[in-house]
Amino acid sequence: MNELVITRPRQSNEALPKELLMLADPDWLQVEKYLDRSSWIVAEIRGLVIGVCGYMPVDASSAEIMNAAVDPDFQGKGYGKQLILRALEQAMNEGYQKIIVRTGNSSLDQLGLYQKCGFRMVRIERDYFVNNYPEPIYENGIHCRDQVVLEINTRRE
Structure with missing residues (x-):
């Protein structure tokens, strides 16, 4: 992992790879709602952006992770965890006392990753994806509801 470079901040006018952003959120209209309002941590290997968070x-004391994604060719190597931990560190340095993250019931790997990073489940919003996304989402053979x-x-x- 010595070749990995994690940078922060990414200028809001610098384009982030759309294909990475859509790995975490398949509805581009949803991504556009938070894209320019978010602070971004970027993981690069030899100049290639392989992950974003x-x-x-x-509010004044809390922030939300809106998107965390790693290129499929680089998943399973600990890069996602590094991105999330760096985002947590940065948010803490900015004075946020609580960080929230939301994911789907079918996002088994993500649920495990967030818990490995110290997150705890606090609630389930039933039928959120059914009511807010135009197309059904399936992951791991499970309907994301x-x-x-x-x-x-x-x-x-």
Whole structure:
């Protein structure tokens, strides 16, 4: 992993790879709602962007990870975890005390990853994806219907 470079911040006027962003959120209209309002952490290998993680403020003390994605050719190597941990560190340095992340009930790998990063499940929003996305989503052979909300408290005690 020595060749990985994680950078921050990414200028809002710099284009992020659409194909990466859509790995985490298949509805481009949803992505556009938070794209320019988010701070982005970018993972690169030899100048190639292989991962992104964006977060944006919810209120004065909390932020939400809006999109975290790693190119499929580079998944399973710990890069996603590094991106999320860097985003958590950056958000904490900006004064956010709570970070939220939302994912689908069918996103088994993501649910595991977020929990490995210290997130805890706090609630399930039933039928969120059925009611808010134009096309059905299937992952791991499971219909993505419900949104799982996880959070982590970043306060140092």
